[in-house]
Amino acid sequence: MKIALIGNQNSGKTTLFNVLTGMNAKIGNWPGVTIEKKVGTIKGTKHELVDLPGIYSLSPYSIEEEISRKFVFEEKPDIIINIVDSTSLERSLYLTTQLLELDTRVIVVLNMADMLEKKGITIDVEKLKNELGTDVIKISALKETGINELVDALSKNKTKYELKKYDAVIENELSKIEFRLEKKLLHKKFIAVKLIEGDERFSGYKSDEINSVIDGLKPKYDTDLEEVIATERYNYIDSLKDKVLKRKMVREDISDKLDKVFLNKWIAFPIFVVIMFAIYYLSVGVIGSYTVDLISLLFENIGMWMESTLATLGASEWIVSLVVDGIVAGVGAVLNFVPQLIILFICISVLETTGYMSRIALLLDKLFRKIGLSGKSLIPFIVGSGCSVPGIMGSRIIENQDERKMTAILTPFIPCSAKLPIIALFAGYFFENNSGLVSASLYFFAIFVIILSACIMKKWVFKNTSSTYISELPNYKVPSAKYIFKDVFEKVTAFIKRAGSVILICSIVIWFLLSFSLNLEYGVNVEESILAKVGDKISWVFYPMLGENSWGATVSAIQGLVAKEQVVSSMAVIAGFAENVEEGSSIFGNGENGQGTGIFSFFTAASAYAFMVFNLFSAPCFGAIGAMKRELGGTKKMLKAVVFQTILAWVLAVIVYQIGSRIEMGILSVxxxxxxxxxxxxxxxxxxxxxxxxxxxxxxxxxxxxxx
Amino acid sequence: MIVERDSKNIKKIEKLSNLKVGEKGKIVAINITNKIVKRHLLDMGLVRGTVVEVKKIAPMGDPIDLSLRSYELCIRKSDLNQIDVEVV
Structure with missing residues (x-):
C-alpha cells in the first residue's frame, strides 16, 4: 500500500515520518524543512510512506504544492495521512477541506496533542470525526503517543462521505459541473472546484457547458471566484471549530516573552551578531586549538607505525611512500578537523530546531529586501555554513523566483564545513594568536561578498521588483538532544566517509602525479613531477594574489572543485609528504629541520588571507554546483553563476593581497x-x-x- | 482613514498596515492585485471577516507579525497596505 503524508509546513510531518519509519530524516523548526519527497517503509508493515513537502493549500502557485498535487494525481496513493497541527486547527483544516474533495481516503491526524493542554485547548475528536466523515486520530509525534492507533487504522477499510461546505449556490453549480465531467474521472469534486477557481492547470477539462455554468456564477459575487471559494472554506471551518473546539484563556506564553528579547527593537541585532560570532569563534578558534594537536599526534604515530611495519614486512620503497605520504597524509590532513566540525554541526542543529531561525529571517527581512533578497534567504545561508548542498536546496522556501535564484547563487559564498579546514590551517599558522578572530573575520567577509554580489545581480541580472514575505512564525521549542545527537552523528560520519573515499582516491592520484615525471620515472625531484609541470603552466593565474608562481598552490586550489577540504589534503601531500599538517610548519616550512620542502614557504599573512579568500568564494565543489544547476534550472545559468563566483573571488583575492602585501612592506599603514x-x-x-x-x-x- | 456612517453605528476603516501592536481589525476588503500573493494570503486564512491582531513588529519596523486563527503570520507592510480592515 502506498501512503502519502501531507500537512502544513512545520506541523511535525517529518517527525511523524521518522517515528513511523524509524529513519532520521531532517527536521527543524522553521516552515519548509522538507523540500523534496522522502520515501520509507512503516515499521512492522509493508506500507510505503512518502513524506511530501509541507503545504498550506493545493493552489497552483508554489513548487511544493505542485509536487504534492502531482503526487496525488499521478502516483495515486491509497491513503493520505493528513497531519494537522492541533494547536492551530483552523488554518490546518483548510488543507483538509481540499484533500477531502479528492477520491482518495484521507486519515486526519491531530498532532501535537501534548501541547493542547498547555495552550488550554480541548478538541472533541468524536464530533470532528462525524463532521468530517473520516478517521480522526489524536497523536503526539514527539512523545510518540497514538502511533499504534494510527497504524491500525491504515489497514481498516472505511469509505468517506461527502461534505457540503459551500453555500447552496456553489454546491448546486458544483454538482452541475461534476455531472458534465467524464464519468470515470477520478477526483471529480476536486476538479470541479478547480474549474470554478479558474485554475489554469485544469482548463483541459473545460467544455462550453461548464464555461456557461461558471460564467453564470460570476455576477453573483463581488469578488473573484477564487476568493469566494477560499472564504467559503474558512466560513465552514469557523462553524466546524465552534462545534468541536473549546479554548480557555491562557497567560502570555513563553514564546511571546522570549520574543520581547530576541525581537527587541534595540538588542535583537546585537544578540544575533553575538550568537553567530560565538558559533564560529567557538568551533574554529577555541575548540580547534585544543583538539587538533591531539589528533595530529595520532596520525603522526599511525604514519610512523605504518612506515616501520611496512618496511619490516618487506614492502618496497614506493609502496611505503604511497601509504604514508599519500594516503595517511592526505586523509589525516582532513580528519584533523573533525572536532571543530562537531561543534559547528551541534550549533547549527540547535539553531535550526529552536525556532530562532524564523526570528532571524524576520529581523533581517527589511535589510535583505534592499539588496534584492528575502529575509528567508538567511535560512539557506545558515544551513549552508554546514554544507552548501542542503542550503542551496533550502532556497526553495522563498516565494519570489528571482530572490530564490539569487539565494541559490549566494549560498556557496558562506564558508561551509569543508572550507573550515582551509580556514583553520591558514589562520592557525599565519595568525597564530588571532586565529579565532581571523576566522570570524572571514565569515564577515562572506557577508560583505554576499551583499556586494547581491547588489551586482540586482542591478544587472534580476531586475524584477515585486516580492513578498509571507511566513508563519513558529513557537520556540526546546531542541531534542536525541535528534541533535543523531543529526550531528550523521553529518560527521558523512564527512569521515568522504575522507575515506573521495579524499583517499584524490590523495592516491596526487601522490602518483607527484612521484612520477612525465616520462613515468619514479622518485624524481618534486619539481620534475607531472603535477609540478602541469601546475607551472597555469600558475600565472594565481600570481597576482600570491606574489609567486606556485604550481603547488595552483593545483591544490583547483582540486577544491572535488571537495573543498581536498585543498588542504593536497597541500599536505605536496608539502613533502608529512602528516602533522594542522601545525602548518610541515606545510609552510622552508625545508630546514625537516619541516616542509619549501614549496609553500613563500606564503605570508597577506597571501595566506588572499588564498583563503579565493578558495572560499570561488566555484564551490561539484556537489554544490550540481545543486545550483537544479535550482537555477539549467546548465547555462549554472555556468554563468560559477564563472561569476570565480571571477569575483579572484578579484577580491588580488585586492586583498595587493593591499596586504603593501602593509607588510610598510608602504601602507592601517x-x-x-x-x-x-x-x-x-x-x-x-x-x-x-x-x-x-x-x-x-x-x-x-x-x-x-x-x- | 475613512469613517463610514452606517445607519446604526460608526465604522472605522483602516489599512491593515496602519494598525499598532495590540490593535485588532476585521478584514473587509483584499485589494491585492498580484494573484499569487492574494491566493497565498487567502490560503493562510486572511479572508473577509477574519479578525487579525497585530502581535509583534520586526525590530526594523517591517514585516509585521499578525495573530489570526490561533497562529502567527509575518507579512510585509507593502502587502498589508492593500488590505482594508474595520478596527474592532
Whole structure:
C-alpha cells in the first residue's frame, strides 16, 4: 500500500515520518524543512510512506504544492495521512477541506496533542470525526503517543462521505459541473472546484457547458471566484471549530516573552551578531586549538607505525611512500578537523530546531529586501555554513523566483564545513594568536561578498521588483538532544566517509602525479613531477594574489572543485609528504629541520588571507554546483553563476593581497586604510542616494512606495 | 482613514498596515492585485471577516507579525497596505 503524508509546513510531518519509519530524516523548526519527497517503509508493515513537502493549500502557485498535487494525481496513493497541527486547527483544516474533495481516503491526524493542554485547548475528536466523515486520530509525534492507533487504522477499510461546505449556490453549480465531467474521472469534486477557481492547470477539462455554468456564477459575487471559494472554506471551518473546539484563556506564553528579547527593537541585532560570532569563534578558534594537536599526534604515530611495519614486512620503497605520504597524509590532513566540525554541526542543529531561525529571517527581512533578497534567504545561508548542498536546496522556501535564484547563487559564498579546514590551517599558522578572530573575520567577509554580489545581480541580472514575505512564525521549542545527537552523528560520519573515499582516491592520484615525471620515472625531484609541470603552466593565474608562481598552490586550489577540504589534503601531500599538517610548519616550512620542502614557504599573512579568500568564494565543489544547476534550472545559468563566483573571488583575492602585501612592506599603514575606507563609504553613500532618487521618479509603484 | 456612517453605528476603516501592536481589525476588503500573493494570503486564512491582531513588529519596523486563527503570520507592510480592515 502506498501512503502519502501531507500537512502544513512545520506541523511535525517529518517527525511523524521518522517515528513511523524509524529513519532520521531532517527536521527543524522553521516552515519548509522538507523540500523534496522522502520515501520509507512503516515499521512492522509493508506500507510505503512518502513524506511530501509541507503545504498550506493545493493552489497552483508554489513548487511544493505542485509536487504534492502531482503526487496525488499521478502516483495515486491509497491513503493520505493528513497531519494537522492541533494547536492551530483552523488554518490546518483548510488543507483538509481540499484533500477531502479528492477520491482518495484521507486519515486526519491531530498532532501535537501534548501541547493542547498547555495552550488550554480541548478538541472533541468524536464530533470532528462525524463532521468530517473520516478517521480522526489524536497523536503526539514527539512523545510518540497514538502511533499504534494510527497504524491500525491504515489497514481498516472505511469509505468517506461527502461534505457540503459551500453555500447552496456553489454546491448546486458544483454538482452541475461534476455531472458534465467524464464519468470515470477520478477526483471529480476536486476538479470541479478547480474549474470554478479558474485554475489554469485544469482548463483541459473545460467544455462550453461548464464555461456557461461558471460564467453564470460570476455576477453573483463581488469578488473573484477564487476568493469566494477560499472564504467559503474558512466560513465552514469557523462553524466546524465552534462545534468541536473549546479554548480557555491562557497567560502570555513563553514564546511571546522570549520574543520581547530576541525581537527587541534595540538588542535583537546585537544578540544575533553575538550568537553567530560565538558559533564560529567557538568551533574554529577555541575548540580547534585544543583538539587538533591531539589528533595530529595520532596520525603522526599511525604514519610512523605504518612506515616501520611496512618496511619490516618487506614492502618496497614506493609502496611505503604511497601509504604514508599519500594516503595517511592526505586523509589525516582532513580528519584533523573533525572536532571543530562537531561543534559547528551541534550549533547549527540547535539553531535550526529552536525556532530562532524564523526570528532571524524576520529581523533581517527589511535589510535583505534592499539588496534584492528575502529575509528567508538567511535560512539557506545558515544551513549552508554546514554544507552548501542542503542550503542551496533550502532556497526553495522563498516565494519570489528571482530572490530564490539569487539565494541559490549566494549560498556557496558562506564558508561551509569543508572550507573550515582551509580556514583553520591558514589562520592557525599565519595568525597564530588571532586565529579565532581571523576566522570570524572571514565569515564577515562572506557577508560583505554576499551583499556586494547581491547588489551586482540586482542591478544587472534580476531586475524584477515585486516580492513578498509571507511566513508563519513558529513557537520556540526546546531542541531534542536525541535528534541533535543523531543529526550531528550523521553529518560527521558523512564527512569521515568522504575522507575515506573521495579524499583517499584524490590523495592516491596526487601522490602518483607527484612521484612520477612525465616520462613515468619514479622518485624524481618534486619539481620534475607531472603535477609540478602541469601546475607551472597555469600558475600565472594565481600570481597576482600570491606574489609567486606556485604550481603547488595552483593545483591544490583547483582540486577544491572535488571537495573543498581536498585543498588542504593536497597541500599536505605536496608539502613533502608529512602528516602533522594542522601545525602548518610541515606545510609552510622552508625545508630546514625537516619541516616542509619549501614549496609553500613563500606564503605570508597577506597571501595566506588572499588564498583563503579565493578558495572560499570561488566555484564551490561539484556537489554544490550540481545543486545550483537544479535550482537555477539549467546548465547555462549554472555556468554563468560559477564563472561569476570565480571571477569575483579572484578579484577580491588580488585586492586583498595587493593591499596586504603593501602593509607588510610598510608602504601602507592601517590608518591609511581606515581613511581610504571612510572616503569610499562616503562615495558609495552619495552614489546610492543618487540612484535612489532616480528610481523613485519613474517607478510605477510610487503609489505604495514607503519612501514617498 | 475613512469613517463610514452606517445607519446604526460608526465604522472605522483602516489599512491593515496602519494598525499598532495590540490593535485588532476585521478584514473587509483584499485589494491585492498580484494573484499569487492574494491566493497565498487567502490560503493562510486572511479572508473577509477574519479578525487579525497585530502581535509583534520586526525590530526594523517591517514585516509585521499578525495573530489570526490561533497562529502567527509575518507579512510585509507593502502587502498589508492593500488590505482594508474595520478596527474592532
Amino acid at each position: 590608518t591609511d586604510l581606515v581613511i581610504i575606507g571612510i572616503i569610499l563609504c562616503i562615495v558609495v553613500a552619495i552614489v546610492v542616494k543618487k540612484e535612489k532618487n532616480k528610481e523613485c521618479s519613474g517607478c510605477p509603484y510610487c503609489k505604495d512606495c514607503d519612501k514617498k
